[in-house]
Amino acid sequence: MTPDRLRYDLKIIASWIKPDSRILGLGCGEGDLLYWLKKEKNVKERGIEIEESKVAKSIEKGISVLQGDINEEIEDYPDNAFDYAICSQTLQQVYEPPGLIHSMMRVAKMGVVSFPNFGHIKVRMQLAFTGRAPVTKELPYSWHDTPNIRVLSLNDFEKFSSQVGFKILKRAAINTKNNHRQGKMVNFLPNLFATYGIFLIGKE
Amino acid sequence: MSEYIDRDQTGTSVGIVEKQFFTFAAPPDRLKLEGGASIGPLTIAYETCGTLNKDKTNVILVLHALSGDSHMAGYYDPEDTKPGWWDIMVGPGKGIDTDKYFVICSNIIGSCAGSTGPSSTNSETTKPYGTDFPLITIGDMIETQKALIDHLEIKSLLSMIGGSIGGMQVLEWCVRYPDMVKSAIPLATTTRHSALAIAFNEVARQAIMADPNWNSGHYYSGKKPDMGLSIARMIGHITYLSDESMRLKFGRKLQNRSALSFEFGAEFQVESYLQHQGNKFIERFDANSFLYITKAADYFDLARQYGSGSLVKAFSKCKSKFLVVSYTSDWLYPTYQSKEMVKAMKKNNLDVSFCEIDAQWGHDAFLLPSDRLDNLIKGFLRSASHDT
Numbered sequence: 001m002t003p004d005r006l007r008y009d010l011k012i013i014a015s016w017i018k019p020d021s022r023i024l025g026l027g028c029g030e031g032d033l034l035y036w037l038k039k040e041k042n043v044k045e046r047g048i049e050i051e052e053s054k055v056a057k058s059i060e061k062g063i064s065v066l067q068g069d070i071n072e073e074i075e076d077y078p079d080n081a082f083d084y085a086i087c088s089q090t091l092q093q094v095y096e097p098p099g100l101i102h103s104m105m106r107v108a109k110m111g112v113v114s115f116p117n118f119g120h121i122k123v124r125m126q127l128a129f130t131g132r133a134p135v136t137k138e139l140p141y142s143w144h145d146t147p148n149i150r151v152l153s154l155n156d157f158e159k160f161s162s163q164v165g166f167k168i169l170k171r172a173a174i175n176t177k178n179n180h181r182q183g184k185m186v187n188f189l190p191n192l193f194a195t196y197g198i199f200l201i202g203k204e
Numbered sequence: 205m206s207e208y209i210d211r212d213q214t215g216t217s218v219g220i221v222e223k224q225f226f227t228f229a230a231p232p233d234r235l236k237l238e239g240g241a242s243i244g245p246l247t248i249a250y251e252t253c254g255t256l257n258k259d260k261t262n263v264i265l266v267l268h269a270l271s272g273d274s275h276m277a278g279y280y281d282p283e284d285t286k287p288g289w290w291d292i293m294v295g296p297g298k299g300i301d302t303d304k305y306f307v308i309c310s311n312i313i314g315s316c317a318g319s320t321g322p323s324s325t326n327s328e329t330t331k332p333y334g335t336d337f338p339l340i341t342i343g344d345m346i347e348t349q350k351a352l353i354d355h356l357e358i359k360s361l362l363s364m365i366g367g368s369i370g371g372m373q374v375l376e377w378c379v380r381y382p383d384m385v386k387s388a389i390p391l392a393t394t395t396r397h398s399a400l401a402i403a404f405n406e407v408a409r410q411a412i413m414a415d416p417n418w419n420s421g422h423y424y425s426g427k428k429p430d431m432g433l434s435i436a437r438m439i440g441h442i443t444y445l446s447d448e449s450m451r452l453k454f455g456r457k458l459q460n461r462s463a464l465s466f467e468f469g470a471e472f473q474v475e476s477y478l479q480h481q482g483n484k485f486i487e488r489f490d491a492n493s494f495l496y497i498t499k500a501a502d503y504f505d506l507a508r509q510y511g512s513g514s515l516v517k518a519f520s521k522c523k524s525k526f527l528v529v530s531y532t533s534d535w536l537y538p539t540y541q542s543k544e545m546v547k548a549m550k551k552n553n554l555d556v557s558f559c560e561i562d563a564q565w566g567h568d569a570f571l572l573p574s575d576r577l578d579n580l581i582k583g584f585l586r587s588a589s590h591d592t
């Protein structure tokens with residue numbers, strides 16, 4: 001895989017990561033981001049993924065990934081074992097987000113969290129005008145089969161930070177296109193116009 | 205083990221291989237065993253495939269399980285009908301690529317396929333050892349392998365891989381010689397036997413020892429305890445399969461008949477299968493070896509031996525990068541046992557990958573053709589070679 005094929009949101013996350021750091025990828029999927037970071041930034045990577053086929057794809061790429069539930073598996077790592085714990089597009093599927101954020105802040109110096117923005121105008125319009133649970137490109141499931149049990153907006157996450165007790169160090173509101181290969185930053189009314197939010201978080 | 209293997213359909217093979225021997229520990233420099241006894245001289249049978257590179261950094265050690273031997277791949281003779289027991293995995297372009305790696309497999313001490321074991325001649329009495337052969341441990345197996353690696357003037361191993369009792373040897377190597385093992389792949393294995401695993405082994409051993417021909421282990425000049433060994437193998441095969449695999453493979457199907465015949469023959473296919481496996485096994489395996497190796501497996505307990513009961517402590521000196529693999533339907537060494545070792549490795553901040561392969565074939569799945577396992581191993585070995 002060549003670096004320019006990395007998904008746009010992952011490119012932004014990658015740009016925040018310092019070379020040679022230790023990374024934990026939570027729900028790392030097929031390991032695209034970790035693979036890129038290992039190749040391009042010489043990071044020491046560990047990933048956790050629950051789906052057997054995705055775990056296998058990751059290991060085939062030559063990155064270190066273990067199969068399991070992120071909420072349980074994160075518990076075994078020593079304090080500050082990592083520089084960054086990355087939870088990309090997974091937080092909205094976690095049963096107890098505060099617990100996971102606490103664990104991330106325990107095992108790593110900093111965290112990266114990204115998720116689809118439920119405050120996006122398309123979501124609001126769908127609910128307003130059809131009166132039905134929104135189904136979008138970013139959150140493509142129906143209410144009855146969605147794994148996304150914790151949908152949130154960018155503003156929700158900002159508020160969540162003070163409730164749970166972590167600092168937001170950096171934020172990026174983005175729109176993606178072409179199957180997420182390309183995208184742009186959204187600076188004007190991000191909670192209304194961004195499809196995704198990405199946050200770099202640190203300890204209070 | 206080799207009952208699964210037929211000639212490679214793809215035609216790729218390492219070709220002709222040779223059984224080699226290394227003899228050491230000649231008296232008075234006998235090898236001191238963990239159980240306290242000393243033994244020597246010792247002979248280890250081994251096989252190598254591929255080419256050792258100039259700086260000797262491409263070495264992979266394959267560790268075989270209970271009934272395996274050093275013949276992991278290829279053929280001794282062009283006329284051989286069957287290749288080595290892991291020919292599907294070891295060869296040019298295969299999971300363990302012999303175009304890249306120098307692969308060694310040695311027969312374990314206590315076995316009966318060329319290495320010194322209970323059926324070997326005791327040089328002091330000029331008779332087979334029988335049960336005068338001292339009890340051995342997984343650690344003793346590692347010491348003989350270490351002697352072979354030293355003899356080959358190899359300083360470190362790029363990787364080692366083994367399933368079942370072979371996996372125990374992998375783990376023992378990593379703990380005993382942490383500086384020598386760059387990476388390791390324990391497959392379908394455990395850091396210690398459960399009561400269930402010990403129970404099956406004990407029933408199998410009792411079957412051998414209850415055979416009148418066993419004669420307290422001194423049967424080499426007369427009839428062998430074939431019936432006992434055959435039953436022991438049948439018990440083993442039950443543990444290597446799974447409820448699901450037996451249901452799919454046999455169900456309640458009858459063997460060569462359409463109705464129950466109300467007699468004590470092998471009526472069900474599963475009965476016939478087990479008897480066939482038992483009968484094949486007695487042609488190639490020694491009953492005493494079965495006793496010694498299963499006992500060594502039962503004794504194996506990494507936490508007790510190296511961590512005063514703590515598995516985390518046991519792995520604390522380890523430096524290897526790991527790929528741990530378990531199988532969903534393995535009821536001999538279920539996934540929770542692999543997860544225990546993964547947990548202990550993580551707590552030591554070791555580089556560990558873990559995959560529970562979805563397979564219905566039970567414990568022996570690691571010996572069956574699987575693109576999933578091939579690709580996992582390929583990827584892991586590639587990354588292990590880059591890291592060094």
